[in-house]
Amino acid sequence: MINLHEITIAARQAAHTLAVLDRTAKDGALQALADLLLEHAPEILSANAVDIELAEQAGLAPPLIDRLRLSESRLRGMADDVRKVAALPDPVGVVFDQKVLPNGLQVHRQRVPLGVLAVIYESRPNVTVDVSSLALKSGNAVILRGGKETLHSNRALLKVIHQALEACEIPAGAVQFIDSSDRALLLELIQMGDEVDMLIPRGGAGLHRFCRENSRIPVMTGGIGICHLFVDETADQKAALQVIHNAKTQRPSVCNALDTVLVHHAIAEGFVPALIGHFQGSGVAFRLDPAALDAFQAQPVAGTEVSLAGPEDFDTEWLSLVLGVRVVAGLEEAIGHIQRHSTGHSDGILTRDPAHADRFVQQVDSAAVYVNASTRFTDGSQLGLGAEVAISTQRLHARGPMALVELTTYKWVISGDYHVRP
Amino acid sequence: MINLHEITIAARQAAHTLAVLDRTAKDGALQALADLLLEHAPEILSANAVDIELAEQAGLAPPLIDRLRLSESRLRGMADDVRKVAALPDPVGVVFDQKVLPNGLQVHRQRVPLGVLAVIYESRPNVTVDVSSLALKSGNAVILRGGKETLHSNRALLKVIHQALEACEIPAGAVQFIDSSDRALLLELIQMGDEVDMLIPRGGAGLHRFCRENSRIPVMTGGIGICHLFVDETADQKAALQVIHNAKTQRPSVCNALDTVLVHHAIAEGFVPALIGHFQGSGVAFRLDPAALDAFQAQPVAGTEVSLAGPEDFDTEWLSLVLGVRVVAGLEEAIGHIQRHSTGHSDGILTRDPAHADRFVQQVDSAAVYVNASTRFTDGSQLGLGAEVAISTQRLHARGPMALVELTTYKWVISGDYHVRP
Numbered sequence: 001m002i003n004l005h006e007i008t009i010a011a012r013q014a015a016h017t018l019a020v021l022d023r024t025a026k027d028g029a030l031q032a033l034a035d036l037l038l039e040h041a042p043e044i045l046s047a048n049a050v051d052i053e054l055a056e057q058a059g060l061a062p063p064l065i066d067r068l069r070l071s072e073s074r075l076r077g078m079a080d081d082v083r084k085v086a087a088l089p090d091p092v093g094v095v096f097d098q099k100v101l102p103n104g105l106q107v108h109r110q111r112v113p114l115g116v117l118a119v120i121y122e123s124r125p126n127v128t129v130d131v132s133s134l135a136l137k138s139g140n141a142v143i144l145r146g147g148k149e150t151l152h153s154n155r156a157l158l159k160v161i162h163q164a165l166e167a168c169e170i171p172a173g174a175v176q177f178i179d180s181s182d183r184a185l186l187l188e189l190i191q192m193g194d195e196v197d198m199l200i201p202r203g204g205a206g207l208h209r210f211c212r213e214n215s216r217i218p219v220m221t222g223g224i225g226i227c228h229l230f231v232d233e234t235a236d237q238k239a240a241l242q243v244i245h246n247a248k249t250q251r252p253s254v255c256n257a258l259d260t261v262l263v264h265h266a267i268a269e270g271f272v273p274a275l276i277g278h279f280q281g282s283g284v285a286f287r288l289d290p291a292a293l294d295a296f297q298a299q300p301v302a303g304t305e306v307s308l309a310g311p312e313d314f315d316t317e318w319l320s321l322v323l324g325v326r327v328v329a330g331l332e333e334a335i336g337h338i339q340r341h342s343t344g345h346s347d348g349i350l351t352r353d354p355a356h357a358d359r360f361v362q363q364v365d366s367a368a369v370y371v372n373a374s375t376r377f378t379d380g381s382q383l384g385l386g387a388e389v390a391i392s393t394q395r396l397h398a399r400g401p402m403a404l405v406e407l408t409t410y411k412w413v414i415s416g417d418y419h420v421r422p
Numbered sequence: 423m424i425n426l427h428e429i430t431i432a433a434r435q436a437a438h439t440l441a442v443l444d445r446t447a448k449d450g451a452l453q454a455l456a457d458l459l460l461e462h463a464p465e466i467l468s469a470n471a472v473d474i475e476l477a478e479q480a481g482l483a484p485p486l487i488d489r490l491r492l493s494e495s496r497l498r499g500m501a502d503d504v505r506k507v508a509a510l511p512d513p514v515g516v517v518f519d520q521k522v523l524p525n526g527l528q529v530h531r532q533r534v535p536l537g538v539l540a541v542i543y544e545s546r547p548n549v550t551v552d553v554s555s556l557a558l559k560s561g562n563a564v565i566l567r568g569g570k571e572t573l574h575s576n577r578a579l580l581k582v583i584h585q586a587l588e589a590c591e592i593p594a595g596a597v598q599f600i601d602s603s604d605r606a607l608l609l610e611l612i613q614m615g616d617e618v619d620m621l622i623p624r625g626g627a628g629l630h631r632f633c634r635e636n637s638r639i640p641v642m643t644g645g646i647g648i649c650h651l652f653v654d655e656t657a658d659q660k661a662a663l664q665v666i667h668n669a670k671t672q673r674p675s676v677c678n679a680l681d682t683v684l685v686h687h688a689i690a691e692g693f694v695p696a697l698i699g700h701f702q703g704s705g706v707a708f709r710l711d712p713a714a715l716d717a718f719q720a721q722p723v724a725g726t727e728v729s730l731a732g733p734e735d736f737d738t739e740w741l742s743l744v745l746g747v748r749v750v751a752g753l754e755e756a757i758g759h760i761q762r763h764s765t766g767h768s769d770g771i772l773t774r775d776p777a778h779a780d781r782f783v784q785q786v787d788s789a790a791v792y793v794n795a796s797t798r799f800t801d802g803s804q805l806g807l808g809a810e811v812a813i814s815t816q817r818l819h820a821r822g823p824m825a826l827v828e829l830t831t832y833k834w835v836i837s838g839d840y841h842v843r844p
Contacts, residue, residue, distance in 0.1 A: 016761070107805055107806065114817050115787075193635075197818070198818060212615055212638050213615075213638055216634050218640065218641070218816060218817075218818040218819075240840065242840065242842055243841070246842035246843055247842075357837070361532075361835055362442055363442065365441065365534055368833070368834040368836060369835050369836070370837070371837040371838070372837060372838050372839060372841070373527060373836055373838030373841040373842075374841060374843050377527065377836055377843055383836070384523055384529065395536050395537060395619045395620070395640075395831040396536070396619070396818060396819045396831070397818045397819040399833060399834070400834045409818070409821050411787060411789060411790070411791055411821060411822075412790040412805065412821070413790075413791050413793075414791070414792050414793070414799055414805070415779070415794060415795065416793070416795030418658060418661035418664065418665050418795070419795040419799070420664055420665055420668035420672070420795075421668060421796050421799055421804065
């Protein structure tokens with residue numbers, strides 16, 4: 001019987017300990033975790049094999065099963081990632097906005113952990129280790145609720161995480177796992193607004209909506225990306241094709257993969273056929289607006305699936321090898337399309353005109369706005385943050401990749417000489 | 423008939439305009455507003471007189487009526503505050519975390535407005551002008567929902583605000599007022615999570631809880647302060663009395679006013695009677711724990727109301743001339759008491775021991791932690807932020823006074839030379 005009340009009390013107590021732990025202690029636990037992951041590889045892999053077998057029996061699609069699968073090399077990758085987190089600077093205790101007020105009061109802000117995090121996620125078992133290591137490094141206790149497809153893998157990973165904590169005398173309450181996929185229990189958890197400080201759902205749009213509608217804990221939603229690239233009249237067209245190809249195909253199943261290409265009408269006649277030709281043999285299916293379809297039909301390319309875009313197509317996050325193409329009158333219409341259809345994740349312009357780049361950057365208000373680069377860079381480790389716990393597309397607290405600093409808050413520290421307010 | 427759908431659409435459109443407005447235009451509208459507040463003083467004051475009359479008829483308590491009342495001098499103060507906001511630096515467009523990644527990608531974060539704010543508040547009509555001017559300066563559209571006690575004053579103020587916006591060609595959707603205190607309408611508003619970016623309740627604990635439990639908009643809660651000062655063994659006792667007196671009486675009805683004094687047992691015998699004596703004639707009533715009561719009874723002081731603290735007294739935000747006193751064994755017990763009873767608003771230590779000050783600052787995790795100063799400084803303008811829209815006691819997004827920067831978020835801007843992710 002899972003008792004959320006006990007879990008949150010243990011988490012709060014651990015959070016008090018973690019908040020004042022120094023960097024050496026936290027990094028020591030992370031190094032221990034990396035070692036133990038490799039040492040206990042056989043147990044973790046055999047637990048994972050049970051999940052894989054159950055998934056196959058349940059008829060899960062092969063790409064989903066692949067996401068569940070662990071291997072020696074994936075475990076080595078997980079251990080390396082934990083060591084990378086250990087090598088990152090400790091965000092806790094960092095002082096900023098230091099000043100002395102005219103009355104002599106000394107004021108600064110100091111970074112402190114958020115406290116207790118709850119993370120609800122699906123499938124990939126590496127999330128369990130990623131999130132645990134980021135939480136530990138940032139001094140937060142975390143309550144994990146993974147998907148039922150990875151239950152055995154997660155149990156084995158948690159055992160190793162608890163061994164690492166124990167070896168470094170960190171309370172087990174620092175990382176706790178809810179060993180149930182009971183929806184009523186999930187609902188109860190996300191209503192514990194006094195016990196948990198931040199809720200991070202990692203999964204599909206349905207999970208995000210469920211959390212937003214039912215949570216009494218402040219929620220960080222994100223990870224839903226309808227992403228655009230606008231090919232301006234002045235773009236280097238050859239280079240643009242490579243960027244679009246990368247943004248669409250380098251990993252089509254993720255949130256920062258490209259969904260829609262907007263093409264300046266002045267270059268559409270040549271660029272649309274070139275674009276479709278460039279994807280020959282890639283398996284990408286195109287959804288074209290009427291103008292793009294006209295341009296294509298004037299110079300058709302064989303071997304590529306092309307169809308007229310339906311009414312919902314420009315509002316769909318494809319997460320697969322589908323790409324929408326629309327011809328626009330120019331920069332203004334491209335920005336307008338993005339304002340209406342983007343989920344505010346990652347949108348970019350490909351151009352040689354600095355004034356157009358500038359206007360695009362000012363008027364497109366997405367978490368990540370690109371000039372002449374693939375949308376695939378919206379990622380904590382790609383943007384130099386070392387790792388990420390999620391990608392936020394909401395506006396409060398953090399936007400885009402959330403790494404260590406984004407798992408902290410701050411307190412004001414005010415020192416005086418028995419100052420009173422006049 | 424109030425149509426929230428139309429209101430939020432107008433707000434979103436105005437937000438797009440405001441987001442790219444330059445500083446001159448925003449400050450121009452603020453200066454116009456300050457001028458118009460003085461120019462239209464007669465209309466505003468006569469509208470306010472209607473609210474006051476209705477409040478008197480309804481039998482509102484005199485301190486509450488005083489909070490509603492406007493005067494020539496209060497209007498001048500409001501106009502001055504608007505000009506102060508105009509003089510503050512514009513947070514929008516500020517670039518930070520600028521870097522060039524090893525692959526040559528240029529990355530920075532840039533401050534942008536949050537978008538559309540909703541502010542639910544009670545009583546004081548100056549909030550209408552304060553919040554409007556901060557929202558405008560930070561490039562946000564705002565939907566205001568004031569209390570029914572100030573309806574006529576707010577209508578008159580909104581007329582002036584709209585004149586100022588119109589004079590500067592800013593859409594009226596930038597500041598909108600919900601002219602109704604219908605609870606069902608409030609519920610509908612706070613569920614518009616796709617249309618509004620941040621909800622700020624300003625009022626009692628009930629309003630905060632209602633918003634936390636029902637809102638689908640990210641909520642900033644705060645403004646509830648059970649505030650503590652711990653008088654350490656080494657404190658300068660005479661100076662400590664002045665700080666405590668200031669923290670309790672300088673404005674007892676506000677959230678950063680002092681609620682509980684914790685006294686180190688080694689000095690309790692002398693300090694408790696001195697404390698109570700120091701408040702003679704101030705109208706402050708004391709609630710003492712048994713040890714403090716013992717100390718008092720050994721040296722009783724006449725003319726002060728003193729009683730044994732009840733079981734709820736150390737968990738009560740007094741907002742009035744009541745002060746709890748508890749004797750503690752030392753620093754550790756003081757910190758433990760604060761961890762259990764504080765609302766995380768403002769807590770301080772009075773001490774001459776730097777090691778004690780340091781430990782207190784590290785272990786007390788309130789929005790504002792004080793060393794040798796009155797808790798009354800937790801205020802945007804006192805802490806050098808120029809103004810404030812609210813004081814947050816939650817941990818996400820902002821903590822303590824929320825001023826202009828706290829009404830913004832950021833976007834990542836990534837520029838490359840047709841970079842692709844390997």
